[in-house]
Amino acid sequence: MAEKVLAKEREEEKQRQAELIHQMKRKNRINAIVPFLGLIFIILFFAIVTGGRTVNSSNLINLVNQSYTLIIVCVGAAFVYGYGGMDMSVGYVQGFISVIIAVIAMNHGVPVWMILPISIICGMLISSINGIVSVCTRVPVFVVSLCIMNICKGIVATAVADTDIYMPYSEYSGWNNNVLKAIVLTVIIAAGYYVFEYTQIGKKMKVMGGNITTAKHSGINVTKYTILAYVIIGATVGTVAFFTLTRTGVVTASTGSGLMLDVMTAIVLGGFPLFGGAKAKIRSAVVGAVTVSVLGNGLTIWGLNPNYVDGVKGILFLIIVYISYERKKGEIFN
Amino acid sequence: MSSQCLLETKGIYKSFGPTRALVDVNLKINRGEVRGLIGENGSGKSTICSIIAGAQTADEGEMILKGESFNPKGNVDAQMQGISMIVQEAGTISGITVASNIFLGNLKQFTKGGFLSLRKMNQAAKKVLEEIGIPEIDPTALIDTLNFEDRKIVEIARAMYSEPEVLIIDETTTALAQKGRTIIYNTIRKMQEKNKSVLFISHDLEELMKVCNTITVLRDGNFIGTLTKEEMAIDKLRRLMVGRDLSGSYYRADYDGSCDDEVVLEFNQVTTGVNVENFCAKLHKGEILGLGGLSDCGMHEIGRAAFGIDKLLTGNVKLVKEGKNLIITGPEMAIKNKIGYVSKDRDKEALILTASIKDNIVSPSLPLLSKATFISPASEKKMSQEQVKTMEIKCYSDSQYCNELSGGNKQKVVFSKWLANGSEIFILDCPTRGIDVGVKANMYALMYELKKAGKSIIMISEELPELIGMSDRILILKDGVISGEFTRNEVLSEHDIIEYMI
Ligand SMILES: Nc1ncnc2c1ncn2[C@@H]1O[C@H](COP(=O)(O)OP(=O)(O)OP(=O)(O)O)[C@@H](O)[C@H]1O
Ligand SMILES: [Mg+2]
Numbered sequence A: 001m002a003e004k005v006l007a008k009e010r011e012e013e014k015q016r017q018a019e020l021i022h023q024m025k026r027k028n029r030i031n032a033i034v035p036f037l038g039l040i041f042i043i044l045f046f047a048i049v050t051g052g053r054t055v056n057s058s059n060l061i062n063l064v065n066q067s068y069t070l071i072i073v074c075v076g077a078a079f080v081y082g083y084g085g086m087d088m089s090v091g092y093v094q095g096f097i098s099v100i101i102a103v104i105a106m107n108h109g110v111p112v113w114m115i116l117p118i119s120i121i122c123g124m125l126i127s128s129i130n131g132i133v134s135v136c137t138r139v140p141v142f143v144v145s146l147c148i149m150n151i152c153k154g155i156v157a158t159a160v161a162d163t164d165i166y167m168p169y170s171e172y173s174g175w176n177n178n179v180l181k182a183i184v185l186t187v188i189i190a191a192g193y194y195v196f197e198y199t200q201i202g203k204k205m206k207v208m209g210g211n212i213t214t215a216k217h218s219g220i221n222v223t224k225y226t227i228l229a230y231v232i233i234g235a236t237v238g239t240v241a242f243f244t245l246t247r248t249g250v251v252t253a254s255t256g257s258g259l260m261l262d263v264m265t266a267i268v269l270g271g272f273p274l275f276g277g278a279k280a281k282i283r284s285a286v287v288g289a290v291t292v293s294v295l296g297n298g299l300t301i302w303g304l305n306p307n308y309v310d311g312v313k314g315i316l317f318l319i320i321v322y323i324s325y326e327r328k329k330g331e332i333f334n
Numbered sequence B: 001m002s003s004q005c006l007l008e009t010k011g012i013y014k015s016f017g018p019t020r021a022l023v024d025v026n027l028k029i030n031r032g033e034v035r036g037l038i039g040e041n042g043s044g045k046s047t048i049c050s051i052i053a054g055a056q057t058a059d060e061g062e063m064i065l066k067g068e069s070f071n072p073k074g075n076v077d078a079q080m081q082g083i084s085m086i087v088q089e090a091g092t093i094s095g096i097t098v099a100s101n102i103f104l105g106n107l108k109q110f111t112k113g114g115f116l117s118l119r120k121m122n123q124a125a126k127k128v129l130e131e132i133g134i135p136e137i138d139p140t141a142l143i144d145t146l147n148f149e150d151r152k153i154v155e156i157a158r159a160m161y162s163e164p165e166v167l168i169i170d171e172t173t174t175a176l177a178q179k180g181r182t183i184i185y186n187t188i189r190k191m192q193e194k195n196k197s198v199l200f201i202s203h204d205l206e207e208l209m210k211v212c213n214t215i216t217v218l219r220d221g222n223f224i225g226t227l228t229k230e231e232m233a234i235d236k237l238r239r240l241m242v243g244r245d246l247s248g249s250y251y252r253a254d255y256d257g258s259c260d261d262e263v264v265l266e267f268n269q270v271t272t273g274v275n276v277e278n279f280c281a282k283l284h285k286g287e288i289l290g291l292g293g294l295s296d297c298g299m300h301e302i303g304r305a306a307f308g309i310d311k312l313l314t315g316n317v318k319l320v321k322e323g324k325n326l327i328i329t330g331p332e333m334a335i336k337n338k339i340g341y342v343s344k345d346r347d348k349e350a351l352i353l354t355a356s357i358k359d360n361i362v363s364p365s366l367p368l369l370s371k372a373t374f375i376s377p378a379s380e381k382k383m384s385q386e387q388v389k390t391m392e393i394k395c396y397s398d399s400q401y402c403n404e405l406s407g408g409n410k411q412k413v414v415f416s417k418w419l420a421n422g423s424e425i426f427i428l429d430c431p432t433r434g435i436d437v438g439v440k441a442n443m444y445a446l447m448y449e450l451k452k453a454g455k456s457i458i459m460i461s462e463e464l465p466e467l468i469g470m471s472d473r474i475l476i477l478k479d480g481v482i483s484g485e486f487t488r489n490e491v492l493s494e495h496d497i498i499e500y501m502i
Helices: A002-049 A057-082 A090-107 A112-137 A141-159 A169-175 A178-198 A200-210 A212-217 A222-248 A259-269 A282-302 A306-324 B045-052 B075-080 B098-102 B118-131 B148-160 B178-193 B205-211 B234-242 B299-306 B331-336 B346-350 B357-369 B377-390 B407-420 B437-452 B464-470 B494-501
Strands: B005-016 B019-030 B034-038 B060-065 B083-086 B166-170 B197-201 B214-219 B222-228 B263-272 B279-284 B288-293 B312-321 B324-327 B339-342 B425-429 B456-460 B473-478 B481-487
Touching (some): A002 B019, A057 A222, A057 A259, A057 A282, A090 A141, A112 A222, A169 A222, A178 A200, A178 A282, A200 A222, A200 B357, A212 A222, A212 B346, A259 A282, A282 A306, B005 B045, B034 B045, B034 B178, B045 B197, B083 B148, B098 B118, B166 B178, B178 B197, B205 B234, B234 B437, B263 B299, B263 B456, B279 B456, B288 B299, B288 B464, B288 B494, B299 B312, B299 B339, B299 B456, B346 B407, B357 B377, B357 B407, B377 B407, B437 B464, B481 B494
Parallel strands (some): B034 B197, B083 B166, B288 B456, B339 B425, B425 B456
Antiparallel strands (some): B005 B060, B214 B222, B263 B279, B263 B312, B312 B324, B473 B481
């Protein structure tokens, strides 16, 4: 008799637990779509306050051009932030690459189709210095990339000291082609998604982001994967440098200057953990990138002085980090 | 001894999402009482203790301390009101000194006009360390320079400086060797002499019966019962804990210490930066080699050397595989050659706390799972679920994060990593730390099966019964050199071994 009662109780307990697990999963799913909802909200908000000017076709094309560079770099950044790294140098690395390819294209008569791979390789080489120096000297990569950023900034400033570098625009206009861009973007997102979520590379980097000692003890060559992360982000920056140059046709001292802040803001806005680990997802990086672009574009059209847009992004960045950062509650235990 | 009630909990409930950690727990602890707390892994022991110590709050229920309602606002507050806790996991903060760790969150007493008097703080720390019987730890030393055991002792000092009325010790002794244990036992005795109370958690039933006046059993968060000294018996305790009879012997039953002649791992003149000097030994196929000694005898460093973690000063560790000799160069190479290593410091070195059980289990096996660059989620799931089943990891799903697991269940996850990886050589540093009796028995059976299947095991342990119970051969180390070697036999006793340790 007592046995029966117990069995019944156990059955009830099991059901109760199943119900709770179900609830929790639903809650997790909702949490996962919050960044998407945020994006939709921002789009609607700007559409309304600007009387639809943000969603007319000419602005949409403009927006695609703006967001597409950021999305590509954020796919690369997912690898760097995913393993627990950071890259302050992206923007000026882009500037540096632009200088190199502009000079090569103009002075050496290299065919246009070869400029893209050259640009990508330059990006991989320059950006990998971040990882290489950091693992060799054990200086935190945050500091190393800050130095690289300044070096690149100096190089660009020197190169454009007398005059901005202009490209023979006519030759390149064919590359400033929306269909081509859409293809490149799709390929990069798909490849990034696959490599980050379904291969050893992405999975090992997430392990490193979770606990670097455990990663070493699990047989992960952390030196190799640290450098690889910067090679990957470098490839995306190289791609972006090329397409930006074909669109604008000019390298100035400010080429790529806003990229670093945009990438960081995108990372946190999309719900990507700033210090990497298991919760890192490519889709967060992509959603974040789109959100930042919509935001910057919307604010400008709304009439905010473009010079203030960075300020607004900075404040937003701080707010999001404040909300999502798991602060130690001043507790000693647990 | 007055039987005046010091601390009482009434109807404590606590849930974590779908997990019910505590259900209507009523405890009553009297002055002068040493109360043991036992239960399977994940039965709620740490949870009830951390609620009493103010680190968490209960969903429901109340607590009464010295006749008054007790609602601590945090663990520092609880400590000021007379309740201290030594936690199961590592609880020191790295990057600061021993003294700062002792007085963490409570530096006001040494502050005057906004300045912290380091001298006063170090003096006070020195005094506390002397009181608990460990004057050799330097209060000005950086905590990171201390080994695992000494860091734990610093936590004892932190718990004791405030002269608590109730001391809670959560599963600490199995992480400690003789020195640390003696300190804990002495501390408990002193508490009892002063008519104060201790709440003591351990999975070592013999230890509990020796130390405690009364033992409370928890099962799945439910209060099962409290036994007095007269009622205690190991079999009875086990039955109450698990809810069924656990019969049969714990360790392997045979006394056959022979094994294959084939050497699989060879230590040649290994000297490490810490402790170990010219260590030479051979591990054979199908052998369980026990390494024992005091905590600073160098046995942990030998485990690390075998996995290639630290640089060796001299010598090497050679792996013999298919007739070829390979020198161990690092964990990556070791794992490729089917060596697995369970570290003693699981939270810092062996686990990703902010990742799921699944991610942890598959982490060393990613190269195995990768098929033409693709790692299918289904293959990961299969691997981890097999392990959750064999190791009886208590969780609601293998996507649960490791920081939500109880101590013993975390340990199971670490062991699983290497089972899943199909390791041939297991280097196990305190493998059964914090694991309950039922699972421990399974784990010993598993180790024996592995041995029978021709795998080799180095078991580094501070528990002599475990070494004697499981090893084919035991090497005892003292100050970094081998001081004794014992082959498995029926009459080998702890007594025979201890004299080689000290
Ligand atoms: N922060 C948390 N989030 C979710 N679940 C938790 C959390 N802390 C504990 N639990 C769950 O509560 C239950 C009780 O855990 P607790 O740590 O109290 O066990 P324990 O008795 O101390 O076990 P062990 O002997 O392994 O240390 C477990 O099922 C555990 O998974
Ligand atoms: Mg516990």
